[in-house]
Amino acid sequence: xxxxxxxxxxxxxxxxxxxxxxxxxxxxxxxxxxxxxxxxxxxxxxxxxxxxxxxxxxxxxxxxxxxxxxxxxxxxxxxxxxxxxxxxxxxxxxxxxxxxxxxxxxxxxxxxxxxxxxxxxxxxxxxxxxxxxxxxxxxxxxxxxxxxxxxxxxxxxxxxxxxxxxxxxxxxx
Numbered sequence: 208x209x210x211x212x213x214x215x216x217x218x219x220x221x222x223x224x225x226x227x228x229x230x231x232x233x234x235x236x237x238x239x240x241x242x243x244x245x246x247x248x249x250x251x252x253x254x255x256x257x258x259x260x261x262x263x264x265x266x267x268x269x270x271x272x273x274x275x276x277x278x279x280x281x282x283x284x285x286x287x288x289x290x291x292x293x294x295x296x297x298x299x300x301x302x303x304x305x306x307x308x309x310x311x312x313x314x315x316x317x318x319x320x321x322x323x324x325x326x327x328x329x330x331x332x333x334x335x336x337x338x339x340x341x342x343x344x345x346x347x348x349x350x351x352x353x354x355x356x357x358x359x360x361x362x363x364x365x366x367x368x369x370x371x372x373x374x375x376x377x378x379x380x
Contacts, residue, residue, distance in 0.1 A: 269286045
C-alpha cells in the first residue's frame, strides 16, 4: 500500500554539484541536508514524499522521493502534471503539498470505508484502518483486543447503584 508522508518541519535544501539531467532517477542534495529536507520522516518501501525542484519557477518539477541514503534520494520524476527537466546545481528542493496529494486523499480517504449509516473507522495497526459496522440499538462501543479493529459493539452493562443521573450528580450537573 502506498503511503504518502508529510512533514511540517521539513527544511529547503539545494541540489549538489552537477544538478540532475532530465532522465535522472536519483538526486543528491547539499552535503548534510538530506535529513532536514525529510523533516524527521523515514521512507520505507511503498512510501512517497513529494518535493518540488526549482519551486515557483518556470522549471518547477514535482517528484516523489521513494528512498533515501543520507543526501542521495531515489525519485520518481514529473508527477502531478509536471515535466522532467534539467535542474542545475544549487536549484532549490522543497517539500510540498500539491493538488495531486489532495486528489489522493479524496480517493483513499477512510470515508470509503463507511458504506452504511453509523459505520465508524478504527485503526487496526500501523497506518491501517477498518470500517466497523453500526451496532444494535442500545449497544455501546467497547474495547476488545481480540477484535481486528480493537473494538466491538456490546450490550451495555451497568454497575449497581450507578446510572446516567448518578453520573450527572457526580459531575455537578
